[in-house]
Amino acid sequence: MSGFVLRNGHIIDPYTGMDGIGDIYVTADGKISGIEPEVDVKRGEKPEVDQHRQHRCASLDVTGCLVTPGLIDCHVHAYEYVTPLGINIDKTCLARGVATVVDAGSAGSSTVPGLLKFIGEASQTRLFCLLHIARHGLADAGCVTCDGGGECDSLSVVDVDACVKTIKANRDKIVGVKVRLARNVCDQGKNEAEVYRRALQASKECSVPLMVHHSISSIPLGEENGLGCPGDLQQGDIYTHCFHGHIDNIVDLDTGRVNPHVWDAKRRGVLFDVGHGQGSFAWHVAEQCASEGFWPDIISTDLHTGSQAGPAYDLVAVMSKMLHLGMPAAEVIRAVTNTPARAIGKDQEIGSLTPGRQADITVLKLEDISQDLEDSCGEMRTLKKAFKPVRMFVSGTEIPVAAGMDWPNLDSVKACKARTAVFRADEIARKK
Template structure:
């Protein structure tokens, strides 16, 4: 299938650039073919045999994959204002990611700083899931190492203020975020009520809710029908992130190592399951058990922040590579970082595909076939036969430089993260031996 929009008006002879000879994978348009992409004035003109165009510049993508600009729907990029914040241009755009969604770094009282100093200044397209807590992740809990967290007081959890901020910033706020963990909610006392308020705010604002759920008093499998459950009480289109973490509140029953029925039911009603790899939220053993049941993620994301961009997450192509290793089909891996996240946030008309007329967000990836050892968040390792590496990226037609994580893999980070071994419930039988 080729796409060629005859209704677009452009110079038939001269264009800005062409990406040639690559294997184009564009799940939104059902494309998996070797073809060329013609781009002019930051916009995709056509896909197919573009011999009638004379390009000022040509990029030969022979032997590479050409995809829509990658979307990472869970990062933390409120740099300097929050301890977790990374620079998205340095750690995302330079790794092939043209759009990121900051997952709750800012709440209603701190959002204007995220907008002015990050969203408006970055070359990466930055969108936001607004935290239900007004101060977001400014400090406390896993955001700074201090005890406690953003839900210790329900005084800061306002449905009205959250909804108001979403409505006033609909151009960049695409959802609401809450973290459900007892250690950040006054020992779990505030989790249920904060969860109720987050659901209510997302309903009032008409946007999806993304839920971080680990080591929580909110049950993954609910036997008492009167209690709120997670993901049971999420709605179609909401996102359950950190899907493959191995801690308490895991999607697996630790005694049987089977997927909880409430999780399967949630998928049936179209709750979206997101990776949110992070520094502690991806376990090889959990992911392998899920893969054996054909339970793959709907969206693949990094949860990239200051604690994991040097390992174990590294970047989005690395996390994508882990799911390729687990047996997730290549086209589905690409779908999980392009069309599915775009549709989840209601931006499918703008991003997530190579449709002519859209901004030219294009990523070129190389599937490297050199075996490499890669760790999960607790430093269990697997040897991957193939790893995706970014080769080139254009955001709205502008070419940006590509970087690589260094070192990769990072043994120092592996030694640090292996300290979590005794806390995890679903794991290998043998503790990893690190150099």
């Protein structure tokens, strides 16, 4: 591999504050050696050119493109062939501009060695993981809307000591704890509160974030006395699926506005993550949140076997949805680079174009389109702009970019509408 320079791209790096036209130099050993912007954004002056970098470099023209740190998808399910939800991360993430993924609880303390060895070591995509509080993780579990039972139906497998011991032995790759709070995966709600307490305890003992899936749950958003979610989450914890459309979503049913407990959590530093998935993004919820200036801190896909062919598709599709809602492009980039890197404690390694780091770089075009795109309820909105990955580098090695799926996938739309009708009827019946 020889060194190269990406020329004339619009570089956006929220970590350094770079937002302007410039060149990125990459060494033969796959590290960023320097950036030469037209204007140094921090000093407001043109920097001196480092002459040695101008020689013996292949020149790649990326005029008209956005050049960002390698994208990070902070919520996927990567344990292919072992869990029902597992996907091939090189084919579905890396080939679509994502350099790093965080597996969100596919494995627990008993099953994570296989995830790290047979997926992490075998993939070009960088893999970190959140350890499920249940020892077996999602080995026999699908979406929470399934009727087949769940990973926390028995408290005997919700093992704080095993979780803590495993995290402490693998801090380089295990970056947090994951729990799903939903009736269907916690013995119809009977175990939910205790499962939540144990997950909170494990994350606290290890000083790592807790990511919580919270929908179709018996636990409220917050209470004066008693457990709440995100009411009991702390700074740095992650509330995923923040725009889901189930009846217990973050928009208050009575006021039609974002619930005060949710605003309180955001103010104290709880991170809100899109976690789109198969059933966890509703246009009407996201639009209300956007109207109040409630933006996600992290944009992720919850990509798995049930969402990769729609309604999530890939990370750039979810990013495009947030852009459609009015989230500024630079903040969209922050939510898939610096913020997730910081959330998992890896912001000194990934999520930035800082010289000296591995050259994980995504090159995007922001295209004008007019295309409908579905949410998890089967509702459509017409997008006018979309991100498209055009070049991808991991540690300086170029990765071929694959064409994304055409959307909307009408089969996905039909399935989303059918699922939504069933669960809305069930939720209404529960509330009576």
